[in-house]
Amino acid sequence: MPPQGVNKWEVLRELGVARSHLGVTDRELVVLQALLSFHPGTILGGNSADLVVHPSNASICERLNGMACSTMRRHLAGLVRAGLITRRDSPNGKRYARRYGDEKEAFGFDLSPLPRRFAEICAAAEAIRAEEQAYKRLRQTVSLMRRDLAGLVAYGAECAPHPLWARLTGCVAAVARDLRRKLSLPDLVELETVLLEGLTEARGIIEPNTKDMSTNDAHSQHHYQNSNTDPHDLEPCFEKAGVEVGPNPEMSEPVQTDGNLPTLPLGLVKAACPEVQTYSPDKIRHWHDLVRAAHIVRPMMGISPSAWEDAQQAMGPENAAVVLAAMLERIEEIQSPGGYLRALTRKADAGMFSCGPMIMALMRKEAA
16 A cells, blocks of 8 residues: 555546456446545545445435445445455444544445555556557558558559559458458457558559568568648648758768668659659669668758657658658648658657658649
8 A cells, every 4th residue: 555545536547447457347436436435535545544434325325326225235246346345344234433532443345455456456557548559559550551552552553554453452442341340459450461461562563673672561560650641731830940051960870771661662752752862862772772862851951950860760761761752842832841840750659650641642743
């Protein structure tokens, strides 16, 4: 039990999250809330050793808005089985408190398991929150991967006719139907695997000679990031840093990559973003060539070193380079490139970004 005690309402909040792990129902927690209301203080434990409440069944039911007494007793039994409260019965089965001088003897429901198990309850609640967040992110990832695959299929059907596109179109439609249902975590993992295979096949048809795309699918499965952001849909946070001039000190350092490559073929990125080639001393043939070109163009776009470093850490150097290349194509439409990049970096930190939609938007604009 924490020496300073615990807030009884905080315990109840954490129990609301962890109830499935602890084997209690929401209705049982409603009854527990009523019991807590009979405790005169806010803190359980600490300086208050009096943790036994002794309301009558009628009083409890009254605070439960007239819940049937048999139902209330059933929920009390559930709280006892879960080890959240204990009974302290008097010889005659009544609940009451009696003082003998400075000492108090009370019979009723002992709340001491709550502060004693508070750390366990909080740990269970955090584990459940983490699972829920992981599920939410994976579902978002699968949804946006489906959209990325749909964009690749549409592009591939125009530039490289192949029987594969019909099958992948069916795959995209099937995933869209599945996402309308409440899916389990294994179901989402299976859909993610199917979409990763589809993306790999689509890239292989669109750009069959891009060998440096094929060795990172395992990394992509765990680090895939998506975004539905378009420059026109985002209000960027403005960055005060101005355009840097003079030599770029970053170019003296070797270009590092983290293995988390974009989902789109490099050839498609180059087709959508031809301007970046102008800033590369050599022809862009590999992802590290694109990263090197991004290092050169970054100060010319007025993006501070800190914004660029944060973007590389959140997205990976290759994805960050693709973002800069896409921004370069629409630089006149972006009021604050540094602020815009920071906004995308925050999305990447939240696991909700990829450069795919930006590139596909540029391809659609070029085709229009």
